[in-house]
Amino acid sequence: MALEHAILVSLLEKPGSGYELARRFERSIGYFWTATHQQIYRVLKRMENDGWVDARDVPQQGRPDKKEYSVADLGRAALSSWLHDPIEPESVRHDLAVKIRGAAFDDPAALIHEVERHRQAHRDRLTHYLAGQARDFTEPEPKPDPEPRPAAQPTGPQPPPDAERELQHAVLRGGIAYERMMIGWLDDVLATLARFGPDR
Amino acid sequence: MALEHAILVSLLEKPGSGYELARRFERSIGYFWTATHQQIYRVLKRMENDGWVDARDVPQQGRPDKKEYSVADLGRAALSSWLHDPIEPESVRHDLAVKIRGAAFDDPAALIHEVERHRQAHRDRLTHYLAGQARDFTEPEPKPDPEPRPAAQPTGPQPPPDAERELQHAVLRGGIAYERMMIGWLDDVLATLARFGPDR
DNA sequence: AGGCTCATGTAACATGTTACATGATTCC
DNA sequence: GGAATCATGTAACATGTTACATGAGCCT
Secondary structure (H helix, E strand, O other): OOHHHHHHHHHHHOOEOHHHHHHHOOOOHHHOOOOOHHHHHHHHHHHHHOOOEEEEEEOOOOOOOEEEEEEOHHHHHHHHHHHHOOOOOOOOOOHHHHHHHHHHHOOHHHHHHHHHHHHHHHHHHHHHHHHHHHHHOOOOOOOOOOOOOOOOOOOOOOOOOOHHHHHHHHHHHHHHHHHHHHHHHHHHHHHHHHOOOOOO | OOHHHHHHHHHHHOOEOHHHHHHHOOOOHHHOOOOOHHHHHHHHHHHHHOOOEEEEEEOOOOOOOEEEEEEOHHHHHHHHHHHHOOOOOOOOOOHHHHHHHHHHHOOHHHHHHHHHHHHHHHHHHHHHHHHHHHHHOOOOOOOOOOOOOOOOOOOOOOOOOOHHHHHHHHHHHHHHHHHHHHHHHHHHHHHHHHOOOOOO
16 A cells, blocks of 8 residues: 555655645645545554654644654655555546446436536646646746755665656646546547437 | 446346456456455345345356346446436546655656556556457447347336447547556656666 | 634544465366 | 366455544634
8 A cells, every 4th residue: 555655755745744744635645646634644643653754743823733744764765665666557446437337227318417527627627737737847947946955864865856846747747647638538428428318 | 435336337237246247347347447356245245135136046067156146126226326426526546656756755767667567557458448449349330239138127217228338438438548648648757757867 | 603724633434455265177 | 187267255454434523723
């Protein structure tokens, strides 16, 4: 499983509390992974016990204190080892595809609204991703980091600092490609469903 | 959850044993849903208890007997009701995307082989889908069913008989679009990774 | 006063994965 | 004789989901 690893990556990109992680999993990380706060708190506790992350209490004004987590050496090593382990290419799970094949035994036309809803959701996500891309990845030259990184971590190899940004962009382009593909396919499905009108 | 519904759809398309279902989940149904035989046996047992499916012992020559399941009226009703319930558009989970973002904190070039492996797996699947499409969906006219369906089931509306085939094809086209998208994206990722060579 | 956001959690349950177990037949 | 396929299952464990719980402060 990779929830732990997704958390490690997110904390390496920026330390934060369980709550903040949960929010990120609704946004940028959520492009390719989802998790609820219950899951995150549970896993985070285990990771703390295993020494993968360090926690530090951060008092705040006007807000409850938070525990800010950051990646410990053991966590960094665990991530590195996972990165070097091959994983099986997963197959997708599409509830909607089950519905589409199931519609043949019910009323195909009744599915049109559902498919249109999904199409709209994918359009919305695409719009959101494109906005994010325009916001974060339009500068022709990556701006020279005005404040250099705190310090090079002691462990492991150190890729150039803009690798982080470039690879985030590559993943975002994947999200964009996925949403575009889905919109196109759902149009195809709608055209197919339309051929089985309500009274045929 | 939709494993039960995926099983119902598969059994409506053709009755079969748990073992046969498990095989189908590695093939056609597996395009959009996966399940191991353990899961299938467990769920199938529950479905039988709930009266969603009927089981019938089929003795075979040279092979162990099998329990052939078929969809009962209650199961058909359950499927129909699920089809009419809206579901949330799911977000994807891509281990590989976690790895790609994680590579920024390790050695990006070390990921190249892994990404190439995945690209190959998607190419293989695409080839397999295209072969299936050529095999099953090339006739310009759907062949007139020589042996008409056993009998119209008593429940629910009855779409035209080629709806099943057409909708299966639409789902397969989705699989094809997905694999093509992934291959294109992984090429993009490879080009990005290549910019962070082993000795930069 | 009521609802929202920030912040962290417990408990129960549903699903999914991995390992193990059995036994017949067919193919090499 | 050994491996693969057909066929069905149990048990233990890991993950993921849903519901519930608490409490401070901010906004209207």
